[in-house]
Amino acid sequence: MINIVLFGKPGAGKGTQAEFLKTKYNLTHLSTGDIFRFNIKGDTDLGKLAKTFMDKGELVPDAVTIKMLESECNNHPDSSGFLFDGFPRTLSQAEALDAFLESKNEQITATIALEADDEVLVKRILERGKTSGRPDDQDAEKIRNRYQEYNEKTAPLMDYYKGQNKFHSVNGIGSIQEITERLSLVINSLK
Ligand code: AMP
DSSP, rough: OOOEEEOOOTTTSSHHHHHHHHHHHHHHEEEEHHHHHHHTTTTTHHHHHHHHTTTTTTOOOOHHHHHHHHHHTTTTTTTSSSSEOOOOSSSSHHHHHHHHHHTTTOOOEEEEEEEOHHHHHHHHHHHHHHHOOOOOGTTTTHHHHHHHHIIIITTHHHHHHHTTTOEEEEOOOOHHOOOOHHHHHHHHOOO
């Protein structure tokens, strides 16, 4: 079983790449952002709660996010591996994920970061906002908040995974196919 964490700032292309990688490596793709948006659409209690944070570009509280992620993993008991996209985003989430996987005799195989300059990313997000319908992609203030959350809470995770010798980084600038190839090189080296 390989379990990959796809890591990167908002707009880095995690979702786009996950779509290719999940098929190529037969992985269960779990995007916490997508799951929250699905719940918002369905107007569930979880969706209503998540919306209050997402609308401001803030992270949804750890306890809620971790519980949701664990339950999604448990919904796929026969999975041959997970591709985590947008999770973990805080140290508590990373520690909870390690403990959860360990309880199933599993572990994170690797974390791969998609790297790109902020300037390129903000342009990409605003462009995406024109068609995605995502309120958090359309407002410069919300986008700024998401970057602040990333820098404060998510960036320290790089050291966490470096400490476990599980951190890899890939240049996130290029065509979608070029970037998939770069990611594939890393994943193939893990097997
Ligand atoms: P994303 O689709 O990954 O860009 O996530 C969109 C928004 O969903 C984020 O700005 C957060 O408000 C929320 N979110 C997604 N994943 C997480 C997570 N792991 N922890 C907390 N909030 C999250």
